Amino acid sequence: MKLNFLLQASDGDSSCSKKQKEDVNPSFVSSSSNDWRNHNNVSEPTKGDHAFPENTLSCLVKVYDMPESQFKLNDVIEFIGIYTFDPELVITKDDSDDMMYDFMEDAVAHLPSSKVPRLHCLVCKKLAAQDFPPSSHAVEPLPHVVKSIRESLLGHLTAVLGNDGLAAQFLLLHLLSRVRARVDLITVGKLSLNLTSFTRESVSIFGNELTSAIQNLLPYTQAIPLTVEYLNTATLQPRKDNQTGRLVMGALQLAQGTHLTIDETNMQCGTLNSKGVENASLLKHLTEWQTVEYDFEYYKLEMAADVQLLVLSEGKSNILPADLVLPFCPTTVSAVNAGAEELQSWRWYLATVRSLPSSSEPEISKMLESEMVDAMREDRSVGSTDLNRLLTMAQLTSASFGEKSLSLEHWRMVKELERLRKERLK
Structure with missing residues (x-):
């Protein structure tokens, strides 16, 4: 309860x-x-x-x-x-x-x-998230142990996503992401994901299966079926009721580390009222800056958040500017079952790996800096936001193998994932 x-x-x-x-x-x-x-x-x-x-x-x-x-x-x-x-x-x-x-x-x-x-x-x-898996499943996050659990979890996510291995790779990085720092206007560590090419029919199969799988894996999850009616009527913004002295909860008042799945597949043409425009702005702000604006009647105050955002949509979302956009390409539909022991090991893996510190050796940092400068010279469309996202993905990839420092191998792995993602976007 x-x-x-x-x-x-x-x-x-x-x-x-x-x-x-x-x-x-x-x-x-x-x-x-x-x-x-x-x-x-x-x-x-x-x-x-x-x-x-x-x-x-x-x-x-x-x-x-x-x-x-x-x-x-x-x-x-x-x-x-x-x-x-x-x-x-x-x-x-x-x-x-x-x-x-x-x-x-x-x-x-x-x-x-x-x-x-x-x-x-x-x-x-x-x-914290790592407090929820039973202590009987807590083990030292040794690389060979983490790698074994990673492979089984990745196989599970691939099956949930209809054998779309690329989507499973990006989903795993998304589930491991968290806000690590805030530097000026940059929120370091977040990695929101927008899976596109969903229809009402496919989301009823894969979307529901994916939402259920995430609920089984993470301690805090929330799902929002986004429609024009929802935006126009829902109370997303927390506000202070000065007559009672209470903070009135809104749907975006979430525990730190909550996973939020937003389903846009039922979104149809319509007109947003003033509340709908405000709610859309709140969601956009949360996606971009990981902050939620609280209404204290006489003034508004931005509160820091740490929410993993997953968007399911037919095309690229116009409301939620996710860090990653990937067309969803399932090939099979099969029943996905996971045993209790497997679930416990995956929960331990996600909670433990997500909390690992991240660093990089000076030689690796210098090499990455050089590659990023070259990438910006070759392609003028590549900006600092893209490079920060790639660096975040590389750090999450290293962490997914139980390693605390970024390696050249994992940097190349991320570059290959990004190449495949861009090919699918064409």
């Missing part, structure tokens, strides 16, 4: 109480494939500012003797504590507990424990 927590940090003085909203899921730690997918969902237009999926539960979490800075927006946190909820409890008007909530601006905090459950936190821990 997904729990929507309103965090309250207290140092013993109720007048210094702080609060913060988080979205956590205790079932993440389950090792079964069914439980792994419980928190993955499809985003539909929200009906009301405080609308959550039906399987959510609101709760006040009281955290003691802990600095407020330990909790950050969109962190995933595991809480262990004492849960209290008594729907038959009668609260008198002068209850001392109400006095503590007078210092809080959130209306929900004023509700007695007979209305809103409390969780008195004893232990809490910020969770």
